Amino acid sequence: MVSFWKEWLSMDNIMIEVKDMSFGYGKDAILSNVNFIVKRQEYVGIIGSNGAGKSTLMRLLLGQLTPSEGEVNVHTKAIGYVPQVGFREVSNFPANVEEIVLTGLYKQIGMFHMPKKEHKQKVKQVLELVGMQDFRTRMLSEMSGGQQQRVLIARALIGDPELLVLDEPLTGIDKEAGETLYLLLDKLNKEYGMTIVMVTHNREQVAKYTNRFYHVTNGGVHLDKSSVLCDEVMKDKMIIAKPKRYSSHGGTGKIHSVEVEKEAPYDASYKGAKKEENK
Amino acid sequence: MFDIFQYAFMQKAFLVGILLAIIIPLIGVIVVLKRLSMIGDALSHTSLAGVALGLILGINPIVGAVVVCMIAAFSIEAIRKALPKYAEISISIIMSVGIGLASVLSGFIDDGAAFNSFLFGSIVAITDTEVVMVIIVTIIVVAVFLLLYKELMFITFDEPGAVLAGVPVKKINFVITLLTAITVSVAARSVGALMVSSLMVIPVACAMQLANSYKKTVIYSVLFALLFTIVGLFLSYYMNLKPGGTIVLTGVVVLIPLMFVKRK
Numbered sequence: 001m002v003s004f005w006k007e008w009l010s011m012d013n014i015m016i017e018v019k020d021m022s023f024g025y026g027k028d029a030i031l032s033n034v035n036f037i038v039k040r041q042e043y044v045g046i047i048g049s050n051g052a053g054k055s056t057l058m059r060l061l062l063g064q065l066t067p068s069e070g071e072v073n074v075h076t077k078a079i080g081y082v083p084q085v086g087f088r089e090v091s092n093f094p095a096n097v098e099e100i101v102l103t104g105l106y107k108q109i110g111m112f113h114m115p116k117k118e119h120k121q122k123v124k125q126v127l128e129l130v131g132m133q134d135f136r137t138r139m140l141s142e143m144s145g146g147q148q149q150r151v152l153i154a155r156a157l158i159g160d161p162e163l164l165v166l167d168e169p170l171t172g173i174d175k176e177a178g179e180t181l182y183l184l185l186d187k188l189n190k191e192y193g194m195t196i197v198m199v200t201h202n203r204e205q206v207a208k209y210t211n212r213f214y215h216v217t218n219g220g221v222h223l224d225k226s227s228v229l230c231d232e233v234m235k236d237k238m239i240i241a242k243p244k245r246y247s248s249h250g251g252t253g254k255i256h257s258v259e260v261e262k263e264a265p266y267d268a269s270y271k272g273a274k275k276e277e278n279k
Numbered sequence: 280m281f282d283i284f285q286y287a288f289m290q291k292a293f294l295v296g297i298l299l300a301i302i303i304p305l306i307g308v309i310v311v312l313k314r315l316s317m318i319g320d321a322l323s324h325t326s327l328a329g330v331a332l333g334l335i336l337g338i339n340p341i342v343g344a345v346v347v348c349m350i351a352a353f354s355i356e357a358i359r360k361a362l363p364k365y366a367e368i369s370i371s372i373i374m375s376v377g378i379g380l381a382s383v384l385s386g387f388i389d390d391g392a393a394f395n396s397f398l399f400g401s402i403v404a405i406t407d408t409e410v411v412m413v414i415i416v417t418i419i420v421v422a423v424f425l426l427l428y429k430e431l432m433f434i435t436f437d438e439p440g441a442v443l444a445g446v447p448v449k450k451i452n453f454v455i456t457l458l459t460a461i462t463v464s465v466a467a468r469s470v471g472a473l474m475v476s477s478l479m480v481i482p483v484a485c486a487m488q489l490a491n492s493y494k495k496t497v498i499y500s501v502l503f504a505l506l507f508t509i510v511g512l513f514l515s516y517y518m519n520l521k522p523g524g525t526i527v528l529t530g531v532v533v534l535i536p537l538m539f540v541k542r543k
Contacts (some may be wrong), residue, residue, distance in 0.1 A: 062443055081443050093312065093436050095493035103433045106444040112426050139491055159444075 014075060015040045015163055015195045016061060021070035023056055030056045034070070036214060040162075043189040043196045045206035045213030054216040058167060058199045074163065080104070080156030082149070082166040091172070092141045097132065097151050098123050100140055104155035126158045127151075130184060146177025153184065164188065166198045170205070178202075182209050283516050292402045292469075292512060292522065295413050299466050299478070300508040302420040304486075304500035306462050307479035309455055312435040314366075318355060319476030321370045322463040325351040325377025327472050329464065330397045331384035340397065341412060341468055348460035351377060356456055400471030400523030402512070409468055416465050420458055427451060432493050471523035478504060481530035488537040503533065 016038035023031045030053045038044045048054040059065045060072050062081060093100075101123045102115050109115055127133045130150045140148055149169055156164055166185070170178045186209050188194045200206055206213045283289050310318050326344035333343025351373050358369030388394050396404065424431065430451055433441040442448050466475045486499035511526030518525075 062439075064439060064442065079443065081440055083437055083440060093493075094487050094490060094496045095432065095436065096491060099432065099493050100436065103429075103436065103440070103444070106429070106433060106441075106446060109429065111430065111446075114429065137491070 013039050015042070016075070016197070017071070017073040018061075019071045019073075021060070021067045021072055023053075023060060023065065023067050029068075031060075031216075038195065038197060040195055041189070041193045042212070043185070043210045044198070045210040046197065046199045046216060047201060047203055047206055047213055048216035049201060052216045054199050055167070057216055058165060058197075061197065062165060076162040078160060078162045080159060080161030080164045082152045082156045082164065082169060084168045084171050091145070091148055094139065094141060096137050096139055097127065097143075097154075098136050100151055101126060101155045101158055104158040107159060122158055123154075126154045129157065130154045131180075144174075144177065145172035146174065146181060149173060149177075149181055150184065153181075157188070161194070163195045163197065166196070166200075168200055169198060170200060170202050178205065185209065283513065288404065289512075289516065291405050291410055293509070295405055295410060295469050296402060296508040296512055296522075296526070297505060298413050298417040299469060300482075300504035301501055302417050302462055303466055303470075303475065303478045304482040304504040305420060305424045305497070306455075306459050307483045308497050308500055309431055309435055310459065311480055311483045315370070316476070316480050317367065317370045317374075318352075318459065319463060319479040321355065321374035321377065322348050322351055322460055323467055323472040323475040324374050324381065326464050326467045327381035327394075327397060328377050328384055330467070330472070331381055331388055331394060334388045334390060334393055335384060339408070340393070341409065341464055344397075344464035344467055345461055347377075348464045349457060352456045352460040356452070397467055397472050399473060399521055400467070400469050402469040402522040405469055409465070413465050413469075416461055420462060423454060423458060427454075431455070469523070470526065474523045474527045477527040477530065478507075481527065481534055482507065485530070485534050485537050488534075488540065503530070507533065 014037050016036075018034050018036050021031065021034045022029055034057070046054050046057060056065065060067055061074060062079065063072075063074070098120065102109075102119060105115065105119050105122065109119060124133065124136065127136055130153055132147065132150050132154060135143065135147065135151070140151060143151070153164075153166075153169075164185075169181055169185075173181065182205055185196055185198070189196050196210075198206065198210070203213075284293070307319070310316055326348045329344035329347030330340040331343075332347060333340035336343070355369045355373050358372060359366045362368055385391075385394055430441070430446050433444070433446055434448055434451060438448060463475050466478070470478055482500045482503035483496070485503045486496045490496040490499050507526050507530040511529045512522055514520060514529065515522040515525040
């Protein structure tokens, strides 16, 4: 049992580590003394009401802000970021899907260079993954909120991220499209072993799909009770590489047993999947 | 019909007009998509203060406009950063300062006609030095736009995402602010300070009604600006109208039906 916890908490298994972190000073502190970890291949939610500091926390994780005290360590540079589509800037931008998704390959294409055939081929592959292959030449502004969100997820995925960070993915999306989106994220986490951190205010959906979720309130970040349940499940099942999820389908609170795949699942070109394969 | 080209001043007008019709919409695409359409207005009005300063000090008014415009452009950026939730305020503040300064300084200019020519432009009275300046600015703007095409699209679409992906956003924004100020200043002389921003926005607005990609939005914007400039210059020559205003009004006449077509 000791070796199980040792391995589960080993540094190799940790994707995000926040230690005694504060942002802002004194009375103006937005976040104070925050401590939490996100393990590799976990699907974690960050919830909280407007102005609670969850967007600040997300920006700290992305490296857009520097903590005033403590540390934020993200153990990967392969981060895929999915912004909100609710903003006019994103949803009304006059570009087609291929052009938008190609921006996700910026690092690979490089400054001053134009995309090549292989990059466009990759766009097709990633659009297929998110079920948007028929929309490649369509304008982003002509699509529904749910479709736009899937395009932005495709843009984040094309750079082969190990960590996917989503900012309020349900904003401006109807319930049905939201459900489809969650199923897609669930697939990316389970089948491709991608670590997902999702900032949202939708507690119901987060509880249904994520491994654990944190509440951001009054400058603090608190683990939700359900995470304890999650840990208990893990202890019972002795799952090391991937924490067991509960209530992953149907939302009834029923605990599902999902064994960790040792074989590379699906397209092994994804780094998360590669990691799984190497173990 | 083409007796218009017999005159050297009209040849120059067409050359300068065509070059400006290429670079103004390129800058326009960036400012429109960054939701900063009014920046062209603020800078062009501020450029008048530079023109007045140039005329008072006895230096080339365009050089004066470029210097004052650059200061104004960076002041807008600085105020935007200080008040991030009210980006538009920065433009209004600088525009007010620019107009106020231009108004006060214009009282000290002896040659009032020279100053007035910058208000509505004088594309038919452009000097050789000004032609050379426009050619140089065109080469720089087109080169920067082509080299940074991908980066500029990324920044205008999703600036935080571009920072995260490693795009040198601050440096590129600096270069674009500089080029916007220079383009507005050189264009103020020919198109008119009061009309530069129209030429920055109207072709882009027309292109956005028809284009089905970012690339086509850029190409169509330039094509529309070329169309307005050429048609506007012909009309102004044969109907004895002011060229700057005719070019802008040609654009508006094309934009209105396009907006209805798009709505259908």
